[in-house]
Amino acid sequence: MTVEKVDTPNEVLSPRTVVSLAPGRAASGDTGTQVRPQTRRRRWLTLSFVFCVLLPITLGTLYYTLVASDxxxxxxxxxxxxxxxxxxxxxxxxxxxxxxxxxxxxxxxxxxxxxxxxxxxxxxxxxxxxxxxxxxxxxxxxxxxxxxxxxxxxxxxxxxxxxxxxxxxxxxxxxxxxxxxxxxxxxxxxxxxxxxxxxxxxxxxxxxxxxxxxAEAEVHRAEARLREVLQQVRTFRDQELSINPAASAQLQIELLASLKMQLVDLRSRIAALGRVDESSPAKINLQRKADALKAQIAEQTLGIAAPPGKENPDSPLTGLLATYEALEIEKTFAEQAYASALSSLEQARIDADRQQRxxxxxxxxxxxxxxxxPRRALNIFILSVVAISMWGIGVLVTYSVRDHIS
CATH class of the missing domain: 3.30.1890.10 (FepE-like)
Structure with missing residues (x-):
């Protein structure tokens, strides 16, 4: 390198550097250090574009056009x-x-x-x-x-x-x-x-x-309860040899009322013979009939109900009626519950049919x-856009990091 001083017209000296390169001699200093990194960056930029953009697009195009199955x-x-x-x-x-x-x-x-x-x-x-x-x-x-x-x-x-x-x-x-x-x-x-x-x-x-x-479970429970009650009624009738104790009691009551009416009639006739001699055959006959009616009435009364405060095992009609009426009430409730369960089951089935899908x-x-x-043109276009975008983002990030470090 040679430095020459050139005189200006105003005779003011200002140094000017003249750079001369000898033939075959590489440049040194700042200029040399700026050329080689730029060339290297261009080379890497080209290689990255080829591998990150051209190669994927080429492979994708070959795949979608020649390999991909319809x-x-x-x-x-x-x-x-x-x-x-x-x-x-x-x-x-x-x-x-x-x-x-x-x-x-x-x-x-x-x-x-x-x-x-x-x-x-x-x-x-x-x-x-x-x-x-x-x-x-x-x-x-x-x-x-x-x-x-x-x-x-x-x-x-x-x-x-x-x-x-x-x-x-x-x-x-x-x-x-x-x-x-x-x-x-x-x-x-x-x-x-x-x-x-x-x-x-x-x-x-x-x-x-x-x-x-x-609803079906409720029907089964109601049906089981009704069957049990009906079995109890059947067992009660078999044991007591009476189909309807209430009807039997009604007959006995009517018979007792008839006997009492006959006794009243006899007593009125005996009272009409009050002045007749007690040894009169007619009065004695009436008195005997009255006594027989009294005994029969007493027997029928004991058969219907025992006297207050006493238990009469030979006259169970009152207890039978109480047991039978309890069974009848239970039977009525069981029948009503069974009918209600059947109605609920039918309504549940209607609702279920209405909600069927x-x-x-x-x-x-x-x-x-x-x-x-595959949509070949669209897929190739999307692949190209994605590859170019990713490559561009990668280049921008790389240069930003390099500039930040330097």
Whole structure:
């Protein structure tokens, strides 16, 4: 390096540095240290763009255009409805997220869970070669199912096969099933719909049984009580040899009244013969008849009821009547309870039938004509945007950190 001093017109000397580089000699100092890092940064920036942007986009384009298998989609739409006229609209659930009692929202959420459950997958596998179809050799390696996976991983794979939606306002549920053959997609969708209908019917029948179970238990208890009372009445009649003790007592009372009327008549006739000699045959005959009636009346009276303060085991009519009347009262109550239980059971069955649930299908599975998945152009575009965005964010973060450190 040589430094020359050049005179200005005003003869004021100002030093000016003149840099001369010898041929084949590398630059040194500040200028040299600024060139090499910039070149290195450009090289790394280009390599990162190639590996982080161009390579993923190229691989993704090759996969979606040459490797990815076509997937056909078939599905259905339905809603859980009730015979009571209640639809899927649940105002409380729409604002609070909780299903109100009597609505079909809870059953709809159960159906949604069932569509992604292991139970549904196992039911489908019993009627459709699920593993064979989805692990075929002509399926691309990224979409292919490994047949050796445990059932939990197969359920995760199934959740990628089926897509569900639920509108909590209208109660409408839709699902789509994709397969690598059009007929397989239609068959799978039909199986899903059949199993869902069976689930709703099972839930409805279970709710119906639960609704009438208590009423049926009450009927059984009332029936058992009535049978027991009827058996007690039958046993009482067999032991006492009387079908209706009350009627027998009524006959005895009527007989006693007749005997008393006859005694009164005899006494009046004896009183009419009061001035006649006591040894008169007519008066003696009347007196004998009166005495016989008195003895018969006393006997009948003892047969109906014992004297106050005394127990007469030979005259059980009063006790029999008390026992029979208690049994009759118990029988009446048992019959009324049984009739009330039957009425409650009938009403419970009517209410259960009114609350029955069923699957209202408005869109049935159909045979797809074109494979709508994978959406190659859209997926390639999304991959490009994501790759460029991630690369740009990474470059910005790297430069920000470098500037902050320096």
């Amino acid at each position: 997937r056909y989609v078939s599905g259905a739409g339905f809603a859980v409805r009730g015979l009571d006229g209640g639809g899927g609209i649940d105002v409380v659930g729409a604002f609070t997220g909780m299903a109100s009692s009597g609505s079909t929202t809870s059953e709809s959420y159960i159906v949604l869970k069932y569509l992604n459950s292991r139970d549904l997958l196992e039911n489908i596998q019993t009627a459709f070669p699920f593993q064979e179809k989805y692990s075929a050799s002509d399926v691309d390696f990224l979409s292919r199912l490994d047949p050796n996976l445990p059932i939990e991983d197969q359920v995760d794979y199934w959740n990628g096969v089926i897509a569900t939606t639920f509108d909590s306002t209208s109660g409408i549920i839709t699902f789509d099933v994709d397969a690598f053959q059009a007929k397989d997609a239609e068959r799978m969708a039909n199986l899903v719909l059949e199993n869902t209908r069976a689930l709703v019917n099972q839930l409805s029948e279970s709710a119906r049984r639960d609704s009438v179970r208590f 069923y699957l209202a299908v408005y869109s049935y599975p159909s045979l797809p004509e074109d494979a709508i998945y």
